[in-house]
Each structure stands twice: as C-alpha cells, then as structure tokens.
Amino acid sequence: MFQLSDYAYDLPPQKIAQTPCKNRSNSRLLHLDRNSGIVAHHQFDDILTLLKDDDLLVINNTKVVPARLFGQKETGGKIEVLIIDYAAGMKHLEKTGFFQCDCLVKASKSPKKGARLYLADTVEARVEQVKGNVFEIRFLNGDKFSDFLKKSGKIPLPPYIKREDPSSGQTDPDDYQTIYASNEGAVAAPTAGLHFTNSLMADLKKKGIEFAPITLHVGYGTFVPVRVQDIREHQIHSEYFSLSKDSADKINRAKHQNRRIVAVGTTSVRTLEFLSDETGFVTAQTGQCDLFIYPGYTFKCVDAMITNFHLPESTLLMLISAFYSREHILDAYQEAINKDYRFFSYGDAMLIE
Template sequence: MNTSDFNYNLPKDLIAQHPLEDRTESKLLLLNKRTGEVEHSHFYNILDYLNKGDLLVLNDTRVIPARLFGSREGKEESIEFLLLKRVEGDIWECLCKPGKKAKIGTKVFFSDKLKAEVVEISEEGNRFIEFSYNGIFEELLDELGEMPLPPYITEKLKDKERYQTVYSKIEGSAAAPTAGLHFTKELLEKIEDKGIEIAYITLHVGLGTFRPVKVDDVKNHNMHSEFYIINNDAASKINKAKSENRRVISVGTTSVRTIETASDENGFVKESKGWTDIFIYPGYNFKCVDALITNFHLPESTLIMLVSAFASRDMVLNAYKEAVEKRYRFFSFGDAMFLY
C-alpha cells in the first residue's frame, strides 16, 4: 500500500483560512460506509442523523499557546520553539528552527522569568529543552506563547478561542481536535435533550499526528506517541453502549485513536492512561467505533488513511472529489463529514 494511493487534487483556495462566525454553519458531507452513498447537508442538521441512545465520544483536550520565540545569550536572532509534549517535569520535546542555533547546552531566554536549555537532540532533530522559570509555568506560557496554528493557515486568528472546542478542558495539545470545532454549547444541549449520551476522553494532540508520511510504503511510517486518558465515567459509558448494541460515534480521529488503543477485541475499554502510537490505515479491524465525525484531511496524511480504513479508500476519495466539486472548505477550519 503506497502513500501516493491517498493523494487527491485540492485547489489552494479551498483551504479554510478562518473559522465561520457560527460554528454550526459548516457544510456536512454524509458518507454511508456500506453503500458509498453521499449526501450533503449542514452541521446544524447533525441531529437528524443521530439516534436516541447513540454515544458521542469527544476529546476534551485544550490547546496550549505552544509557540515560543527566544534568543541565545548575547544574540539578537530569534529562535522558534514549538512545544510538542511534556516528557517529564520541566523537560519538553520541541520542534526548533533554525535548529543549527540550538545545539546541546544552548541556553535560550524567552523573558526575564522564563529560560531554557537544550539538553538532548533526537534522531529526527527534535530538541528536548528543560525550562527554568520564576512563577507558574502555565501562566508564563499563556503570557509569552502564541497559538500554534497549522502552517497552511496564513491569516492571523482574531479570537484564540476559535481554535479551541467549546468543551476543551485539559491543557496539553499542540493542535486542536478539529472535528469538535463544529459544536456549540447549544447544539450539545440539543443532542443530550434528544437522548444521545456524551462521553469525554482526552488525547493531547502532538504534531506527529499531522507529520507528513515520507515513506513510499505506508507500513514503514512511524507515528509519534501521544498521551491519552480514559476515565472511569467514559469507560463505563462506552462499555454500556457496546453491551446494548448502541452506536459509539467518535468525534474526530483523535477520539478514534484513543478508543481503539484502549479497546479489547470485543470493543470494551478499561479506565486507563498512557501513550499511544497506534497507526490506523486500510486493513485495520475497528473494535469499538461505529461511526465517525471528522474534517477533511491533507492528501497523503495519516488522517486520511485512518478515514480510508473506516470506510474504504475508493469511497473516501470519491467523497473528497465530490466535496472539491461542491467547494467544501478543507482542513482545520473547514467543513465536516459524517461516516456511518
């Protein structure tokens, strides 16, 4: 299975540069994974396609202002660090540019209150930096850091909360779980009023999820690990739904990866937390997830491979082709699709 099998043509003007004023105004493409039938609607109509008794699983991670700019002692040139994940204590794994200015032992100054030292460099060139600071780290990060928007978004975001889901809670992500951006608190209330259950899990999204697949053979791609949490309440709701043959609907690929990591062969999950590097591509046997709400993903990405595993590659690429023809908006601030 080649990476090029998951390519498609996308005009650049269809890459959404900003969120819609009303989150629910996004278009919604519906794909029946059994028949390949495609329908078109809007996200505010999602209730029409959800049934009483369904269980929605949402990722409640919250994006941190993970982009920091600092300089070496006595130097004026800026060095950019993008925090990917906390390794332990005050040590973080980061992307860094220009990397040549951040050798092991390099001391970086972000402000009078926040400093760091490069303590290790991975084989892939990521930096491990150890912070030292006066005050509360999270408050300093909020003061000095910038929201880490994906590189394909070139317009400045006016309201940082628009790159957060309305239910974001647990800080730790370097990127938003974007399928959840279409929900409002009012829509979630209507969903619950219809008798649809909601469970919250956490997966801190690292940029490894979006890292380009640089190998020809899909099977040779290595995923970066990401931290997840499934608490007892979420595990109980998922297991009850499975035992009663009710649909478990994942909101986003991050929720899929979390649930499938924690599932046994019968689709039941345990309260758990840890690191996952699960890579889902066609041929994968889904154990727990029955339906999926997601955005439209980059060509040749691990995310479009996951979606192609859930339906079929031909069905998904056909749906993407139709979305392009109907001028859907793509990627993080773009439109949604529901695979059922």
C-alpha cells in the same frame, strides 16, 4: 492500497480554510452512508436529525496550550520554539521543579547542546539534548512556567493556516479550541469537535444522545508527513491518553445495549480502538497511544465517526480510508472539492456511518 501515492489527491490551495465559520455549527457536513454508498450534503447542525436517539458520542476534551514561544539566542539571532510534548514537560516539572520536554526550534542556525535561549519576560531556557531536528529544552523559571506560558505563548496553528498580519489571528485562541476543552496538553486541536456549539450539544442531549469525554493530547506528530513509500513501514507518533472509569462505563454500557459508538474526530477513534478488546469493550486507564490505523484494520469499537477533511498522504486520511474504503473516500473528497467545501482544521466536516 499500501503505497503512499494511493492517498494523494489534488487540492486547490484556495480550498484550505484560513478562518472558521462565524457560527461553528453552520459549517457544511458531507454525509457518507457506508451501507447505501449514498453521499449527501448538509449543514453541520443537521447532525441533530442524522444521529440516532440513543447514540453515544465520544469527544476528546483535550485543550490546546499556547505552545509557541519567541525569543533570541545568545548571539542575538531570533528564535521560535514550539513545545511538542507538554504532558511530558508537566511530568518533569512535578518531579524536578523544571519544565523540560521535546521542542521544535526555528532559527537561522540551530542551537547546540548547552545553548541558552532568551524568551519573553526575561525567561531563560537551555538546550539539554539535540536529537535530529528535535531539541530537548529545559525552561529555567521553575514552577512559574505555566503562568509564563499563558502570558507569553501563542496558539500553535497548523502550518497551512497563514497569519502574515498578526492582527488577523486575534480570535484564534478561542476559535482553535473546542467548547468542551478542559484538559490542557495538546499542541493541535481535535478539529472535528470545533463544529459543536453549546446550544447544539444541549439539543443533542435533549434528543437522548449521550456524551463520553476522553483525553488524547494531540501532538505535533499529527502534521509530520509520511516519508516511506510503503505506508506499513511508517512509525506513527505516540500521544498521551486518559480514559476515566465513568466514560469507560458509558462506552461499555452502550456496547451491551447495542447502541452505536460515534467517535468525534480521528483522535477519539484512535484512542477507542487502542483501548478496545476484541469485542469492543474498554478499560479505564492512562498511557501512550501509538496505534496506526490504515486499510486492512478491523474496527472493534467505533461504529460511526465525525471528522474533518484531511491532508493528502496523511495518516488521518489512511485512517478514514480503513473505516470506509480508499476509493469511496477519495471519490467523496473529489465531490467535496467540486462542491466548494472548505478543507482542514477550520474547514467543513464529514459524518461516516
């Protein structure tokens, strides 16, 4: 249960979705009932009948920023920069007038401290610190940084989504964003939310289902592999979160009324559990979430979750294995493979209740 190999499974590469469904809510939905153990197959918009009339859906309203930048080094060599802590960079901008944060850099030869980087629109950046494979970079265009990023940055798709022909990814800026994304700061989408459409959300609200937005700015750490054999030794990444008083009140009211808290995505699960007291109630606040959930964890707040299919040996697979059981989850994954489900960010979804 605590060995990394316990979370391995074989996934044929062709099962990894490279594009989303044309209609988001036409994706498939694997339904796991923890009480009966029954596995059922649906279309995502069947969630309308599967959810209870008084459920509270907690959604992550983070918005993916175009955090991928291209340019060259002083030597002329090509370079690619990926901003991995946008929230910290914005805080630094407010304090100092310069956007500065941790980044990943792809180049034939890594730049050293003090190196100048020349990006699009003649924007310069400087490497302030080198911390292993992470580079702290200051962008020298000051308060014009946000405009520059929107104009020149690219959406940072996960590495398993291939875009060899640039023209093939023209719709990614819209596709790789939930319809309710409003709070800029993520470098990866909370992908369980990608299945919702405006009409489906309107129908859910008509049914009596309530929505409570929270923010967790998904960081690149969500893609960082676990490198230790005993998963309990893994150090999970930290991500900025914010829970408003209005959403906290909705969650606590639902708890008082014995209504279900349904988390949309593992990011919502982690945030809710990080904020919950022992009875499942939450307090409005902002901060950094570094909760690592794996089997043996006792859930305090979340009663059901909607989630996508996750990478082998990933912390996200460990989280959902803690919510049901590792054996049941891996059996369900094998069933999804056999039934030709589409995996990962642009793939199909699960409802575990």
